Amino acid sequence: MKIMIACGGTGGHINPALAIAEIIRSHVPDADILFVGTPDGMEAELVPKAGYKMEHVNAAGFQRSLSPENILRNFKAIGYAVSGGNHAFTIVKNFMPDLVIGTGGYASAPVLNAAQWLGVPTAVHEQNAYPGVTNKLLSRRASAVMMTFEAAKDLFPASAKTVMTGLPVRSGMTRKNRESARRQLGVGDSMLIVSFGGSQGAKCLNDLMPEIMQRHLQSDMDIRHIHAYGKFGRNTVPDELQTRGIADDPRLRVTEYIHDMDICLAAADLVISRAGASTLCELEAIGRASILIPYPTAAENHQYHNAMVLGKAGAAIVIEQKDLTADVLYQHIESLYHDPEKRQAMHQRAGALFLTDTPDRIWNTISGILQNASNI
Structure with missing residues (x-):
């Protein structure tokens, strides 16, 4: 079995791709899996680190606001569309996979287009409740469109072969015991808040959290708070905590990155975060109440649509x-x-949204495509 997976850009596209590869290997240990991504995206580091082969294509997105800088970027993107498309065609033709799966990111479009031109079956995995333009176009000729949120179904073309699979989450997320996690963190009976904005950080959260922390520390509420400020908060948040005189308060744990996220989320009473698909599915997996602040400039405002799935459910x-x-x-x-x-109640409603059989759904979709292709 030869499988090609195209992904890239952010962890939101790369982590599901790696999880899908793990699902395939769990059923076919000797499956030949080749990733394709961009040379300067996060995938260039994360995919080889996970032990998979990788090829690169040049690809970039088109900017909608036409500032002088963005006009230059669009000319670059046009050049990449030609050279990257030709390179993708060569990569697919040389590897000749049984199936090409795209999980989003700039590399997905040229690779899946090349596969479709060559008659190789393709599948799309859409992480968000509001699908992007590229996945809508690719879905027309795809053998399957795997969806994370049911709300996305009506936004794809009527001809798209959509199937509800959910989004695979890190296996540790579903195995962590809440009581054990709380003992590990030493939070006792306190209410634990966990807040973060991703690896880069969220400025809107970083600007507010020092004041929020100071206010609940000065109140009669028994609250512990873990906050990750990300790369872009390293020069502001620690200084602001020092200025407010709360940097060394034992009830706070403020760091650039939360390395034990599975433990922290398992122990949390409330999570405050952006609304990326992977984060939301992890909140569903562990059943946690949350306050979500969608990233307003995300493509197609997809984080808002993601968040509203949980919001409308009361989670x-x-x-x-x-x-x-x-x-x-x-x-x-x-x-x-x-x-x-x-x-x-919010915990329970979040947990009720989680699909416990996502790995099986994804594998059944993949194996079904391969079976159909072998019968042609």
Whole structure:
């Protein structure tokens, strides 16, 4: 079995691709899997680190706002579309996979287009509730479109062969015991808040969290707080905590990155974060109440649509960034602190959204495509 997986750009596209590769290898240990991504994306480091072969194509997205800088980027993207498309065609033709799977990112379009021209079966995995333009186009000729959220179904062309599979999450997320995790972190009976904005950090959260922390430390609420400020917060958040005199408070753990995220999420009473698909599926997997602040400039505003899946289910409170202030956020924290029954209901509603058989659904989709291809 030869499988090609095209992905890239951000962890939101790469991690599902790696998880799908693991699912394939769990059923066919000797499967020949080749990844294709861009040479300057995160995939160039993460994929080889995970032990998989990788080829590179040059690809870039088109910028919609036409500033002088973006016009130059668009000319570059046009050049990449030609050279990257030709290179992708060569890569697919030389490897001749049984199936090509795209999980999004700039590399997906040229690779899946090449596969479709060569008559190789293709599948798309869409992580978001609002699919992007590229996946909508690729879906027309794909053998299957695997969806994370049911809400995405009506946004694909009627001809698309959509199937609800969910998004594979890190295996440790579903195995962590809450009580054990809380003992490891030493939080006792305190309410534990875990907040983060991804590896880069979220400026809107970093700007507010020092004040939020100071306010709940000065209140009569028994709260512990773990916050990751990311790369872009390393020069601001620690200094602000020092200025406020709370940097060394034992009830706080503030770091650039949370390396034990599985433990922290398992122990959490409330999670405050952006609304990337992987994060939301992990919240569903462990059943955690959340306050979600969607990234407003994400393509197609997809984080808002992702967040609203949980919001409409009563599993999360959704605050648009334009409405986010310290007062608004603190009021929600205070309200949830004093209403443990509501928190518990949110936990349960989040857990009810999780598809426990996602690996089986993905494998059944892949094996079905391969079986159909072999019968032609």
